[in-house]
Amino acid sequence: MSPTGATLDERALAQRRRIIRMLERAGRGHVGSPLSVMEIIRVLYDDILHVDASRPDWPDRDRFILSKGHACLALYLVLGEKGFFPAEELDRVCKFGAMLGGHPESHKIPGVEASTGALGHGLSIGVGFALAARIDKRACRTFVLVGDGESNEGSVWEAALCASKHKLDALTVIVDYNKMQSYGSTFEVQDLEPLGAKWASFGFAVREVDGHDVAALQGIFGQLPFEAGKPSLIVAHTVKGKGVPFAEGNPEWHHKAKLTADELARLYAALGGPP
Amino acid sequence: MRIACLTAVYELARRDQRVVFIGSDITKRSLEKFAAEIPERFFMEGIYEGHLVGMAAGLALSGKIPYLNTINTFLTRRCYEQILIDVGLHNLPVRLLGSGGGVVYAPLGPTHIANEDLAILRVIPNMTVVAPCDAEEMKRLMAQTLDWPGPIHVRIAKGGDKVVSSDARPFRIGQAIPLCDGADVLLITTGITAQIALEASALLATSGVDAGVLHVHTIKPLDAEQIASRARPVRVIVTVEEHSVIGGLGSAVAELLMETGAGQGKRFARVGFPDVFTDELGSQNEIMGKYGIAAPAVAARVLALLAGP
Numbered sequence: 173m174s175p176t177g178a179t180l181d182e183r184a185l186a187q188r189r190r191i192i193r194m195l196e197r198a199g200r201g202h203v204g205s206p207l208s209v210m211e212i213i214r215v216l217y218d219d220i221l222h223v224d225a226s227r228p229d230w231p232d233r234d235r236f237i238l239s240k241g242h243a244c245l246a247l248y249l250v251l252g253e254k255g256f257f258p259a260e261e262l263d264r265v266c267k268f269g270a271m272l273g274g275h276p277e278s279h280k281i282p283g284v285e286a287s288t289g290a291l292g293h294g295l296s297i298g299v300g301f302a303l304a305a306r307i308d309k310r311a312c313r314t315f316v317l318v319g320d321g322e323s324n325e326g327s328v329w330e331a332a333l334c335a336s337k338h339k340l341d342a343l344t345v346i347v348d349y350n351k352m353q354s355y356g357s358t359f360e361v362q363d364l365e366p367l368g369a370k371w372a373s374f375g376f377a378v379r380e381v382d383g384h385d386v387a388a389l390q391g392i393f394g395q396l397p398f399e400a401g402k403p404s405l406i407v408a409h410t411v412k413g414k415g416v417p418f419a420e421g422n423p424e425w426h427h428k429a430k431l432t433a434d435e436l437a438r439l440y441a442a443l444g445g446p447p
Numbered sequence: 448m449r450i451a452c453l454t455a456v457y458e459l460a461r462r463d464q465r466v467v468f469i470g471s472d473i474t475k476r477s478l479e480k481f482a483a484e485i486p487e488r489f490f491m492e493g494i495y496e497g498h499l500v501g502m503a504a505g506l507a508l509s510g511k512i513p514y515l516n517t518i519n520t521f522l523t524r525r526c527y528e529q530i531l532i533d534v535g536l537h538n539l540p541v542r543l544l545g546s547g548g549g550v551v552y553a554p555l556g557p558t559h560i561a562n563e564d565l566a567i568l569r570v571i572p573n574m575t576v577v578a579p580c581d582a583e584e585m586k587r588l589m590a591q592t593l594d595w596p597g598p599i600h601v602r603i604a605k606g607g608d609k610v611v612s613s614d615a616r617p618f619r620i621g622q623a624i625p626l627c628d629g630a631d632v633l634l635i636t637t638g639i640t641a642q643i644a645l646e647a648s649a650l651l652a653t654s655g656v657d658a659g660v661l662h663v664h665t666i667k668p669l670d671a672e673q674i675a676s677r678a679r680p681v682r683v684i685v686t687v688e689e690h691s692v693i694g695g696l697g698s699a700v701a702e703l704l705m706e707t708g709a710g711q712g713k714r715f716a717r718v719g720f721p722d723v724f725t726d727e728l729g730s731q732n733e734i735m736g737k738y739g740i741a742a743p744a745v746a747a748r749v750l751a752l753l754a755g756p
Binding site: 231277278279285286287289290292293295296297298299300301302303304305306307308326327330331333334337 | 467487488490492493495497498499500501502503504505506507508509510511513528529532533536537538
């Protein structure tokens with residue numbers, strides 16, 4: 173599949189402006205990654221996951237793990253929109269005494285299922301979720317979003333072996349395949365190709381999708397599980413920094429420790445103005 | 448001790464639906480009944496400790512109490528980040544059952560020696576670290592693991608160790624057990640050094656020295672009150688452990704003695720492995736003997752401290 177050509181709709185632009193506002197208030201954070209995963213998380217929470225913001229510990233809920241925890245601003249935004257916590261928290265990210273940090277913490281944040289930030293942990297936890305659901309005969313499903321850079325970690329593939337062995341067809345892994353990692357291109361730093369074939373060889377039923385195309389994402393998630401007796405794997409082709417042309421695919425925008433007024437103005441301008 | 452431990456897991460699983468067993472490609476021995484009778488909560492998985500600790504965390508986040516068993520070296524080092532973050536940070540009731548603490552597997556070479564496990568685990572917040580001295584004590588410990596909050600690491604000794612524990616004294620996680628009293632000297636032990644210290648105490652008695660033994664099966668949370676109160680009356684305090692002298696029982700006791708003042712005016716020594724990779728083959732006892740972790744050497748160390756300046 174070629175790189176994503178999806179056009180962002182008004183909601184996608186508005187969410188991105190809100191993410192930039194969070195970065196502005198926090199004074200720092202990962203820029204490219206939340207813009208890469210935004211539509212995946214939006215569609216999951218809008219249309220796919222059976223969750224209830226008034227009962228974040230509802231035993232029969234579907235579970236979502238953001239294994240690439242550094243993309244957390246997108247998750248915070250959606251959880252805030254859905255009412256898991258007061259939206260004012262979004263303006264206090266990384267502040268002393270705040271709930272929302274630079275990586276998500278499950279014991280602090282309603283709706284966050286696992287604390288992530290160290291890469292390569294989320295899928296193993298997701299396998300545990302799926303096995304527990306099977307033991308308890310619950311119909312709930314588990315979704316784990318991993319990064320392409322994160323997929324350098326051997327533990328991702330350990331978990332993949334195990335998920336396949338147990339035929340966890342209630343488990344879905346989504347790879348945010350923006351083809352960039354911190355230093356540069358994944359093709360340069362650590363090539364993952366053939367990515368879909370790798371996961372297929374590990375026993376997953378694999379599909380590919382444009383990770384910014386809302387309708388395509390709705391469609392692909394609607395087909396789950398892809399194959400009975402196999403965990404599902406979605407290669408989501410994305411663009412790191414999607415929506416901000418000068419940040420797209422630019423490793424300089426992986427993380428910013430200090431955003432200048434000029435940079436903020438350029439970011440907002442690219443997204444249609446401040447929120 | 449391993450058989451007692453795994454048999455206890457099976458018995459806990461029979462009476463509590465939350466109990467799940469996970470093994471990392473370990474021997475079938477003593478697990479057949481569990482696998483046959485409760486297959487839905489029995490997981491014999493591959494050799495990927497990092498993944499298994501994370502998986503156990505996922506099960507625990509879903510209300511299960513996972514007991515994860517493999518060789519202690521691999522259960523504590525390779526997967527350290529998963530233990531720290533997935534289990535420790537989340538404060539989950541995962542039970543890490545490490546077969547072969549210390550130099551149990553020394554004949555297999557240095558890759559199989561776990562002389563730093565107590566140090567690296569006790570530094571993790573929320574973690575409980577326990578080293579029973581014999582199979583009977585293991586049974587008493589395991590009965591309490593069901594409802595203990597947070598994660599536990601259980602250091603499993605070689606097995607066939609002389610039984611010195613007794614049900615005459617109640618076993619409580621976090622409460623040290625005095626194995627014998629002594630007016631002159633306090634020997635503080637964990638795991639199978641309880642037996643060594645009792646032998647040393649008997650040797651010292653022949654020299655007219657009255658040495659008590661306090662068995663600190665729980666390295667963390669440390670029974671600070673009892674260690675300090677038993678340290679105060681004696682002249683010499685010696686810790687004995689099958690572990691590096693850095694970071695384990697000896698370090699924990701030294702920190703405590705300094706901070707409470709209970710060590711004031713006392714002679715104190717840590718018996719354990721020095722800051723080296725022990726590169727000898729041979730039996731557990733032979734290697735411990737080389738480094739003075741043996742009754743005669745402990746007794747001699749005590750006598751030297753008593754006689755010292």
